[in-house]
Amino acid sequence: MGFESCLPYGCTVFVDKFESIDQVGSELRELLGKDVDIYNTASDYLSNEAGVVVLMKNYSLLIFGYVSVIGGIVMLLILTFYAAQYRSEVGIFLALGCKKGRIVLQYGISMLLIIALAFFISGIVYHFTASTIVRSLNDIAKNVINYEDRSYGPYITPDLGQEFSLNLDIKEIVSVSNYSKIFFFSLGFLLLSMTIPLYSIITTKPKFLLNKK
C-alpha cells in the first residue's frame, strides 16, 4: 500500500491487491474519522475499463465485418462485370466446338486466381498495418481510461491510471479462426458471383451469346 499526496486537498491511496480495497477503505475510515470523504474509484474504474475495452473490441469487429462485407460486395460486382464481358467469348468458344464443362472450368480457374491474388494482397496489407491499428486502439483506450481517471471527485489523480494496464492483442481481432471465416466467406461470395452469371451463360444458346456485344 502506498500514499501519494495530491494537492491541494487529498491524497491517493494505492493498494497492491484489488481484493484489499474494501478493507483498506474501512481502515482509513476508522483512522481518519467522519470528516473525510473516501472515494473508491477502483470498482467503477475497472467496470469502465472493461466496458471500454469490450466496446472497442466490438466496434473493431463491427468495422472489420463491414469492411469484409463491402469488400465482398465489390468483388461480387467486379466478377459479375467480368462475367458479362465473358459472354461473347463463351459464344465463340462454343461455336468453335469447345465443351461447356471446359469453359466453366476455365472461367472458374480465372476467378479463383483473381480472388487468390486479392487475398494475397490483403494479407500483405494486414501484415503491415494490423499491428499499427491495434497499437493505436491500445493507445486510445489508455487515453480514455486516463481521462476517466481525472474526472473522479474533486481530486486530481493523474497516477491512478498507472495501476491499470491495458493491452489489446492483435490476436483478439485477427486470429486463424477469424481469417478462416473471412476466407470461406470470400469463397462463398466467389461461388455466388460465379453461379449467377455462369447459369445465364450456360443456359443461353450460343447464337444469343454471340449476339451480345
Place this chain on the structure above:
Amino acid sequence: MLSMINVSYSYKTKSKVDVEVLNKKSMEFEQGKFYTIYGASGCGKTTCLSLLGGLDSPRDGVISLDGVDIKEIGYNNLRKNHVSYVFQDFHLFSYMTAVENVMLAINISGKIKNKKDAKEKAVALLESLGLVDAEMNRVITKLSGGQQQRVAIARALATDANYILADEPTGNLDKENTQNIIDIFKQLVLEQNKCVIAATHSESLKKQCDVCFSLEA
C-alpha cells in the same frame, strides 16, 4: 450431305409476340459446291446458318448430317468436327494475334496436340489466304477488315471441317476484298471438296455461287 428438312423457327419478342422466321423450309447441301442463302434483312438467312451449325435448335423439323439427326451427333461434336463458322463480325479474339486465333481453333479441335505443329498449320493456312509474316503476328485490332476476314476463314479451315458456314462474309468489305473472298471460297470448293454455305444479300456473291436458295421475309 447436310440437310434441313421441314424446319420451322420462331422467336418471342419482348412483348411476348411469336415471330415466325422460317416455316417448313427444306434445303440440302452437298460437298464440292458453293451455296448461297439469299434474301433481304430479316428473312432468316442467319437463322438458317445458326440451325445448320447447331448454334440454335428449330421449333419443328430436323437438321441432319449424312442422314443422322445432329441432335444425335451432338452439337458440340458437330461444331468441332463437321461444321465451322465464318461470322459477319468475325468474332475473333481481339487481344490475340492472327496466328493465335487460328491456333486456338486447332487446339480446341484436338486434332493436333503439339504446339509447334499447330503453329505450323496455322501459319500455312494464313499464308494460303494471302497473309504475310508481319500481318500474322499482329494483334487482330491492327488488321484491316479484309485481313480479319481472312483470319476468320483460316480459323474455320483449321478444324478440317467439310462444311463452312459463312454469315455475310463480304458484308464489311470493299469491292476488291469481296472478290478476293469469293475466289477463296471457290478455291476451297474446287480444290478441297468443301461445302461453302454463305448467307448473303450481295448480288455479286449470289451470281457466282453454284446453287442459290432464296428466302423471303
